[in-house]
Amino acid sequence: MTRNWFPIKTTPWTLGLPLLTFLLLFQTTSAPERLDFWLYDTLITAIPSxxxxxxxxxxxxxxxxxxxxxxxxxxxxxxxxxxxxxxxxxxxxxxxxxxxxxxxxxxxxxxxxxxxxxxxxxxxxxxxxxxxxxxxxxxxxxxxxxxxxxxxxxxxxxxxxxxxxxxxxxxxxxxxxxxxxxxxxxxxxxxxxxxxxxxxxxxxxxxxxxxxxxxxxxxxxxxxxxxxxxxxxxxxxxxxxxxxxxxxxxxxxxxxxxxxxxxxxxxxxxxxxxxxxxxxxDELISQVSKPIAIGLAVLVIVLLSFTLPRMRPARSILLCLTSLGLLILLHALLLIGAKLWLPISHAIAIPLLALPVSSALRLAMTNSFLNRQLDELARGPTMTLEEPSLRHPPQLLSHFQALLQPEGWLLAEGDEVMTSSGLAAGDIPPLDTPGQWHHIGGQSWVSLVRNGVTYRIGLKLPNDLSREAIQRYLRRLPLSSTQEPVRKTGPRENISARIERVRVATERMSQMQRFIRRSFERMPDGIIVTDELGVIRFANGHIEEWFREPMPSLSGLPLARLLEGHDPRDNPPWHETVSETLTLAQSRTVDLRIRDKDFLIHFAPFSLPDSDQNGIIANISDISELREQQRQHREAIDFISHDVRSPLVSQLALIEQLKRNRGHIEPEQLDQLGRLAKRSYHLAEEFVQLARAEQLTETRFYECEFLAIVENARDSVSEQAAEKGIQLLLQGTEDLWLKGNAELLERAVINLLTNAVQYSSSGSIVNIQVFQAGHQACLTVSDEGEGIAPEEIPYLFDRYQRQKSSELSGNHGTGLGLSFVNVVVEKHRGEITLRSRPGEGSAFTLKLPIAHPLG
Structure with a gap:
């Protein structure tokens, strides 16, 4: 995308806002009063009465x-x-x-x-x-x-x-x-x-x-x-x-x-x-109120802000000097002629400041476009990594500790030991070449020169297979800079030509950076880029969101510490995974869990082209949904292998028994066979209904009347209730129109009523209330059963969840009925709540948005 260049102009706002800010700051000091006193004293003493x-x-x-x-x-x-x-x-x-x-x-x-x-x-x-x-x-x-x-x-x-x-x-x-x-x-x-x-x-x-x-x-x-x-x-x-x-x-x-x-x-x-x-x-002098003096200063700001940007520099100087003279003349005429003391310190300070501010804005305009382009490049993410040779030794030691987790360390400035653990000053070997590592047994030493001061860093590495790889890695690590400083020469070309050349170059680089930035930000995975010490130098927005760490705090943080702070583990520890990726130059893939979400993090080493710099690109993928699907898949397999398979096996066994004794088939055996087949059908039906509910979208919604849905559900359960002598009392006469799927809603209400009848004692009452609360259509189904234990309520709407008390009492369910109700309610943007106490019954309440809340 090409961007049209346009010159930045000095506008009334760019000039007026600094002047107004100065006026506000000037007002907070004692300078205005002292300046007004000086002007007054000068005139009064020059022309005594x-x-x-x-x-x-x-x-x-x-x-x-x-x-x-x-x-x-x-x-x-x-x-x-x-x-x-x-x-x-x-x-x-x-x-x-x-x-x-x-x-x-x-x-x-x-x-x-x-x-x-x-x-x-x-x-x-x-x-x-x-x-x-x-x-x-x-x-x-x-x-x-x-x-x-x-x-x-x-x-x-x-x-x-x-x-x-x-x-x-x-x-x-x-x-x-x-x-x-x-x-x-x-x-x-x-x-x-x-x-x-x-x-x-x-x-x-x-x-x-x-x-x-x-x-x-x-x-x-x-x-x-x-x-x-x-x-x-x-x-x-x-x-x-x-x-x-x-x-x-x-x-x-x-x-x-x-x-x-x-x-x-x-x-x-x-x-x-x-x-x-x-x-x-009649020569007493009245003082003009301060708001009028401030108003005069604001008027001067407005006049100069609209006038100066349209003038050439020479005329700007003349205008400011003329304004200053007119204000002093106005002050003198009012004081001597009208006997009015007008404080004009605020007003006369404005022309004195407007001239340098206007000149500074004009001077800034010559480089504003170049600065904007360079600032745009600076604001974008950069893949240039900070060289270790430019870092201070205490910072280097901190990064070594986070990356390598040495058993001991030492940092000395000159002959004075600054910090140590497991190493002493007597362990320091002769170090002749700055920046070159010396490995003596399990100890690695290096000397660094920073601003004329010699530092010595020592690391005591673990005695395992990683030691040799770490030492090879340290040898490759550049810690001393041999580059000569680049001497900058001033521009020798016309400023306009220079601006044009820089504009073309920066536009080309901006396009490249925008491509890289957008690519990283639009990736579905989180991306972290580290330097050769495992310190984070870039992270995209997913990392900031998932780890809940602000972007400024991510930059410069060791990757091992970030991961350890959010998912601490011992086998293997994070520092080992990060250091092995760098030292062995091998990729790693590890599970990661952050705030009950599952991730997969892939560590890949990289090296920049035409450079000795290397680091890690960590790709973090959110696999929470995949893990949830895997869990549901396992639960479905368990459900089919146990709940569905069990009645089928019983049916087959009973059929084989009937085959062996065809002449003596008892009615009880046929009834049992029918119950088993009905249970198998009921299990398959609930499984299919739950799948239908999970695939429901608003494209299958239409207007339906909630009270009629509840009445149909009641009629469907009335026979089952009559067998146990349970009354179904429906309260509600108001038509409540919803936008939803009436078939699935009716099935959800049937499930609630079936549960209420199933878990209620004979001769009890199940109350069904349909009413409107605000912009919601509500249904409450309450029974007089045994209630639900408090520890079971949080898991009641999970798949395949059964109440222990119900299983012990012989009421065998599938564990899908209430899960189906919960899915249907969520698809209709509603909510379901439960109120229950053991021995006092249960009350389920559905709340669904009505179709026309303002109708």
């Missing part, structure tokens, strides 16, 4: 700490600051200082706060100690009631440890607090909101990124002590929102930001001031 005109910071700096002493300061000091700012015209005062514990000076500070009227205090969410749940750390009650509103002071740190934004609302489940910046903005949404979450749950909503005005110190700031002393310009705080917090090193919270990282962290109060500045200028 202008600060709002009405924001100013009062800093608790080092000078203030030196002048006012150690922290905490008296709250009267903070009250004085509020009064100073109130006098200076500050519109809003925001403290980024926690006041959770009550103090004696709280009322003074509360009075100052109420006098100003717009002082905002922070709250904090944290557990009061290590073993407590998170809770709200509010200002002291006196201060909280005097504050205009409260705001949370939490700032979010991203995965890389930098602060880029915060949640506008944060709190426990029943109440969410606005951030300090939102509370100071006097926006309608700045009031606390109520959530439906459980009260112990930390709830955060509305994350916003903060475009900073610059690094630490960018916003206008005044020292706390100087403000307290009145050292500031007249209108510096008028109409301003003043943030009060710590900036001194080692005091207060410090936050790394995109502008400074960990080198110059920003104080928490300055971060909140930047948040307020961005909020009042």
């Amino acid at each position: 202008e600060p709002a005109d009405d924001v100013v910071i009062v800093a608790i700096d080092e000078l203030s700490m030196d002048r006012l002493g150690r922290w905490p300061w008296p709250r009267t000091t903070h009250a004085q600051l509020i009064e100073k700012l109130h006098q200076a015209g500050a519109k809003t005062i925001v403290f980024d200082i926690l006041f959770p514990e009550p103090s004696a000076e709280d009322q003074a500070m509360a009075d100052a706060m109420q006098k100003h009227g717009n002082v905002i205090l922070p709250l904090h969410l944290s557990p009061p100690s290590r073993h407590y749940l998170i809770s709200e750390q509010l200002p002291a009650p006196t201060l909280a009631s005097a504050a205009a509103t409260l705001g949370h002071a939490h700032v979010e740190l991203d995965e890389d440890g930098l602060a880029r934004g915060l949640y506008l609302f944060n709190g426990l489940g029943d109440q969410l607090w606005p951030s300090l910046a939102l509370a100071a903005s006097e926006a309608p949404s700045a009031s606390p909101i109520v959530s439906n979450a459980p009260p112990y749950t930390n709830v955060r909503q509305h994350y916003r990124a903060i475009p900073m005005a610059g690094s630490a110190g960018t916003l206008p700031s005044h020292s706390y002590i100087k403000v307290l002393d009145g050292q500031f310009a007249k209108n510096v705080f008028r109409g301003k929102t003043v943030f009060v917090g710590a900036t001194a090193p080692g005091f207060g919270d410090i936050l790394p930001t995109p502008f400074s990282g960990l080198n110059q962290p920003m104080s928490g109060v300055e971060f909140h001031a930047n948040s307020y500045s961005a909020l009042v200028k």
Whole structure:
């Protein structure tokens, strides 16, 4: 069969699937977030936001700490600051200082706060100690009631440890607090909101990124002590929102930001001031959800997968670079213009990867056809055997043990003995020539060189007639390689011509291999091919099926071990049969039994043409059916020679007796002669009926009514039942149509009824029930006889099987009646079951498929 060659093309699938796989793997790492952070930080720091005109910071700096002493300061000091700012015209005062514990000076500070009227205090969410749940750390009650509103002071740190934004609302489940910046903005949404979450749950909503005005110190700031002393310009705080917090090193919270990282962290109060500045200028940045970012990446994959395969390499580079630039431009426009932070790391990674993947696919196309052809040859079964000279010494010793079963062995690496049994290091003779066997008495020794290391293998062979043959075999075994390595030269021809030449050659070889493979697979026998050490190198599908061994485990397994594991035997052992086939080069034929099936295995030695390699071809034939036929044939001969011959001999003897005394023929003698003739006829009839049943096929099926068949069978047995006073009670009125052979079915029912009558006591009842169960027509015949012993039930339907109890009681049968019933039921694709207990009778149930189950 010729195969049309066609070029392999880069399709949207071949390009899109690797890109999609990369996207999924990329998503599982932290690289996307870090790349998005880097892009965001680059743009934000390149174009810093202008600060709002009405924001100013009062800093608790080092000078203030030196002048006012150690922290905490008296709250009267903070009250004085509020009064100073109130006098200076500050519109809003925001403290980024926690006041959770009550103090004696709280009322003074509360009075100052109420006098100003717009002082905002922070709250904090944290557990009061290590073993407590998170809770709200509010200002002291006196201060909280005097504050205009409260705001949370939490700032979010991203995965890389930098602060880029915060949640506008944060709190426990029943109440969410606005951030300090939102509370100071006097926006309608700045009031606390109520959530439906459980009260112990930390709830955060509305994350916003903060475009900073610059690094630490960018916003206008005044020292706390100087403000307290009145050292500031007249209108510096008028109409301003003043943030009060710590900036001194080692005091207060410090936050790394995109502008400074960990080198110059920003104080928490300055971060909140930047948040307020961005909020009042409507510059807070909303983050686009991750599914949209993933969707953008998928869209890029789809566009590039459909576009790149149609482009030349130069244009592919331009397309990928253009896609990368457009994505970065889109990111910048959304961030700066629309205040939307779109994570585009997934999307921009796709063009960067699509270019090398597309190039690799194009490069692979030039050799894909050649590789496919070579792969096809490699996948097919090969008759080239692995040379023993290429195997490692421990592997060689293992194969020798499986093949030859030596009485002792030794393997030494250099001067060190690796494994031994029955031989010692002192037994090693001088071995000058590697790969050449030395036979000393019953010992055989060889030295091997592998990768510059010298190994020595010794075998102690049995002292019998096989020793000489084994030693001759070992002498012929090539264990050292003398071939020079083949130097491979690169191709000197045009690639197209080379592909064409290889295509022709591989096509010719493929045809040869397909022929060999199909020949082996379609053979009715199992085939095993071994090398010169009896190791399996090829097996067809029958071997895998019969031995139930997967094909990968068969390859490389010694044949002797395979056979020993499935049919162990001692006379002769399998290793002896395999080794004699190789050493004596003689065929062997042996019986084999695997899982109750009979096989015949034929061992034939072979040698490859133009090569020193040899091995075994083992042909395994399934003879289970033949053995079964032989068994049935023997049983039939026994049946005819005993059961049929016995009444005939009795008849002949009685006839000779009547001939000698013709004048005095008694009626009893004629009755006996009639019974014997009837028995002979009955035996022959059952034998013929069983043969007819075994030859029944569905071509002799037709539609028939089951209840009518049972009624006819009952009528045929009614006379026999009446003689014993047995009632035959038939229950069933429904017509059940079957597709089968009514004659044989009726005969099968007659056999069941005859058995029931025969083994029932006089005056008893035989119940016959005909009914439908699902899609099956069912018949149950139950009697009140002695029942059947449990140990006899498994063999009841075998040929010529008779019940011991029946034979002892005088009910002689042929052993074919129930076997006939079983064959008829199987031919009609039905089933027969038996329920019986000794002393309680028996019940046989037939189940046959009805003709039209849906009718």
